[in-house]
Amino acid sequence: MLYLLHGYLQNYTVWGRSLSAAYYARKLNDLILVLPDGGNSWYINYAFSEQGQTNNWEDHIIEDVVGYVDEHYRTEARRQGRALSGLSMGGFGALALGLRHPDQFISIGSTSGALSFARAQAARLTVGAMENPRTVEEENSARFAQADASIADLIAIPGFSTQQERNPKGRAFSTPEQARAYDPFSIIYKVPKSKMPHIYLDSGTEDGLISEAKELAQILMVNDVPFDYMQSRGRHNADYWRRSIGHMMSIQHEVMQRALGNRP
Numbered sequence: 001m002l003y004l005l006h007g008y009l010q011n012y013t014v015w016g017r018s019l020s021a022a023y024y025a026r027k028l029n030d031l032i033l034v035l036p037d038g039g040n041s042w043y044i045n046y047a048f049s050e051q052g053q054t055n056n057w058e059d060h061i062i063e064d065v066v067g068y069v070d071e072h073y074r075t076e077a078r079r080q081g082r083a084l085s086g087l088s089m090g091g092f093g094a095l096a097l098g099l100r101h102p103d104q105f106i107s108i109g110s111t112s113g114a115l116s117f118a119r120a121q122a123a124r125l126t127v128g129a130m131e132n133p134r135t136v137e138e139e140n141s142a143r144f145a146q147a148d149a150s151i152a153d154l155i156a157i158p159g160f161s162t163q164q165e166r167n168p169k170g171r172a173f174s175t176p177e178q179a180r181a182y183d184p185f186s187i188i189y190k191v192p193k194s195k196m197p198h199i200y201l202d203s204g205t206e207d208g209l210i211s212e213a214k215e216l217a218q219i220l221m222v223n224d225v226p227f228d229y230m231q232s233r234g235r236h237n238a239d240y241w242r243r244s245i246g247h248m249m250s251i252q253h254e255v256m257q258r259a260l261g262n263r264p
Contacts, residue, residue, distance in 0.1 A: 043093030204234030
């Protein structure tokens with residue numbers, strides 16, 4: 001069972017519509033893909049929500065989605081049979097949630113992950129730069145309009161289709177401590193090695209986020225934590241992800257197979 005978290009301004013359809021995830025999954029025996037839609041939430045539980053929303057996106061993934069899938073589908077309903085991965089915002093979400101819940105997933109992965117999101121927010125809050133509520137900002141309006149033109153009709157969920165609707169209303173973090181609690185660079189030191197999931201990282205060499213993947217890989221290496229790292233020519237776009245996710249899925253599938261005793 002591989003849970004795949006989409007990126008910012010994307011939605012769950014990106015895995016099949018643009019990235020050929022189903023094509024790769026068909027080559028891997030008994031692999032089921034689960035494609036949650038987290039809007040532009042960063043997959044965290046918000047410090048507080050506004051406009052009547054309850055933005056507990058971490059709980060939604062870990063409790064609601066995983067619980068529903070295990071109850072209704074033919075799964076290995078245990079850690080050894082679950083992996084979590086994502087791209088860009090979803091890469092951050094996969095590592096943050098996977099490290100916060102190491103008992104839930106045997107492997108966690110990030111392709112082109114925006115891994116410093118929580119760390120950057122913690123730094124802003126530390127110096128007193130209060131994070132603005134995550135509402136539609138003027139400078140984002142053009143990006144939102146472009147995304148809406150291509151994907152809003154694909155989602156067709158009343159109240160959760162346009163980027164304005166998919167942007168949570170409220171504040172992600174109110175204190176540096178809240179932000180650091182989701183920071184993979186901090187959480188990694190709190191997980192006992194005996195409970196540490198396998199970690200997969202990759203990035204395109206022309207992606208500005210590659211420095212974050214390299215930094216985390218260095219931390220894992222120094223602390224003798226098992227991981228796989230890949231980089232290849234590419235940018236932060238679908239052309240790179242179409243190549244990277246096949247490799248990511250193959251490795252995480254192999255980790256699950258070994259954990260389940262299906263490999264020597």
